[in-house]
Amino acid sequence: MTSQLEESSAPPTGRKSSTFGADLGASLVVFLVAVPLCVGIAAASGVPVELGILTGIIGGLVVGLMPGSSIQVSGPAAGLTVLVASAVHAHGLAMLGVIVLGAGVLQILLGLAKLGTWFRAISPAVVQGMLAGIGLVIILGQIYPVGGLEQPDTTAAKFTGLGELATSLVTTPAGQSGLALAAVALLIMVGWKKFVPAPVNLVPGALIAVVVTSAAAFAFDLPVEKVEVGSLLGAINIPTVAAFGEINLAVIGSMITFALIASAESLFSAAAVDRMHDSPKTQFNKELVAQGAGNSICGVFGALPMTAVIVRSATNVQAGAKTKASRVLHGVWLLLFVVALPGVLGFIPLAVLAALLLQAGWKLLELKSLVQLARENRSEAAIVAFTAVMILGTDLLVGTLAGLAVAVVKTAVEVSRLHVRAEHADEHVHVELGGNATFLRLPRLLEHLENLPSNKHVHLDLSTVRHLDRACHQAVENWIAEHRKNNGTVEVAMPAKAG
Structure with a gap:
């Protein structure tokens, strides 16, 4: 009898072992997805690429260990590139850490005040419009690095510069080479899952695209700009006391914008990821505190802001993750990579990173979903389109607030x-x-x-x-x-x- 009780109360070591094996495999897949995206998002934001990887490391090692969600993965997000680039342009790189730290503290306060669940009350049409607007801004901006040109600062300049871009793509060696590399990268990413059988297609198509195109650029000595890589420790941008003394209303506005947009993206991602798995569901207020803690630490090191990222989170689920261990381990692999093999990043052409972000921007548009929505509810589809166009024409905050205002008026009229x-x-x-x-x-x-x-x-x-x-x-x-x-x-x- 005693032996039976002892046997029944013993921990299921075999099950733990199988769970760890699944998490280990998933962490490697997520790591391979995260590397090019961390680098590409940092480059598109106009900051050293090491800061993007640093944010991914913090997302894994800090947020990964905290309560809230067990499966979704945090790191730098394509949806925040517009905000970061704008903030760096307006306030300078030295103020980025101050802004991200302030945003993180606000997120913690929102979570402690149990306001996390209120983010679920925002109109889905406005959220879809916000993401579509971000996608449009990303696409309009990232076509310039493909042609070997600097990205213009304003939306108007991006439109007026399309003629020069077209000329560069056709007539200059850098433009022709960048276009060819970007096209190959996009073809690989689009076709990888469709035409490559399992289990080979578990390797991320984005990673294959980066490896193949980087190897081609090196082998043929193509005249394209490549990622500039420095020391991770050298890239750390700890805010100074003087930087805190320069806080003004514009900086506070950026903090609030970062906090609200990052929180909304994280919690909407959590709601979507929860539908993909059978693990414990997200506790929204605790997840908001976790995201705030991660952003606070990112701010201390002057890194990029983070959110929970749907691409990495969905990859984590599809790769078979069972517990938090997968996302923590992905942060470990990022840290080991940037310490042991930082020079590898220097082989990646900027045109290829632009191609990664072009695909990310295209996914944010969700055109199929918008067409379906237009068939079912034209007024909701109109809000999506209005919000996206307003973001493209003004900025993320103004466009989103305009979309919210229209959604409120529409609801009031209908009610x-x-x-x-x-x-x-x-x-x-x-x-x-x-x-x-x-x-x-x-x-x-x-x-x-x-x-x-x-x-x-x-x-x-x-x-x-x-x-x-x-x-x-x-x-x-x-x-x-x-x-x-x-x-x-x-x-x-x-x-x-x-x-």
Whole structure:
């Protein structure tokens, strides 16, 4: 009996061993996906590439160990390149750490205040529009490195520079070589999963694309710019006391923008990843605190901001990850790689990294989803398109806020539907109102009331109105007074609670 109890209470070592094996394999796959993306996102953000890898390391070793989500993976995100590039351009690289640190502290406070779940209340159309807008900005910006040109600073300059870019792609050796390498990289990434059988296709197509094109650029000595790599320790950009003294309203605005956008992207990613696996689901407030802790540490080292990244997280799930160990180990591999083999990154052409981000931007557009949405709900699709265009034409914060404002107005209009039904008899008119009578429907309400005949008794039934706001309530009372003043008779049934 005792031996049976001892046997039954012993830990399932075989199961732990198999779990660790699955996590180890998944961590290697995620690591291979993360390396080119960390480098590419840093390059697109206009900061040393080592800072992108440093953010990936912190995402694995710090956020990976914290409670919140067990499967999703954190690191630098393509969706934040626009914000980072703008912040560095406006405030300088020295202020990046201050901004990211401030954003991280805000995220921690939001999580401790249990506001994480409120991010799920944001209109999905606005979120989709935000991601699509980011995708458009990425695509419009990253086509320039393909042609061997510097990316213009403004959207207008990016559009006006397309002619020069086209000329460079066709006539210059750097443009022709960059176009060829980018095209090959895109073809490999698109076709890898489709045409390469398992288990070989578990190796990320992005990694294969980078290796093949980098080898081709080296073998043929192509005249393309390559990644400039320095020391990881040398790239660390710890904020100085003087930098904190330069905090102003614009910097605080950047902190708030970073915090809100990074939090929204992380928690939307968590909601999507939770549908992909059977492991414990994300605790949103704890995940927000974890993301804030990771960004605070990134800020201390002057690294890029982080979010939970859907591409790496989905790869982690598909590679068979079971526990947090996979994402922690991916951070370990990133650290070992940048310490032992940093020179390998110097072989990667910038045009190839641009191709990686072009694919990432294209995925953010989700055109198939937008077309399907347009068939089912045109107003929601219009919000997506409006938000994306506003982000492209202004900036991420203004575009997103504009999209939210339109979504709120649309919801208010839809919620405040007012139904009016009138039955005319010889001596009286029965008017029944239903739905929600708000100020948005006040013109329609007044139109119906003012068109009622003055020589008949009016029975105005508002008993089924779910909500009668102050504006409509006063309008009804004023009409009644005016109607009776003109010798008309009115009988009114008001809602049980008129607000």
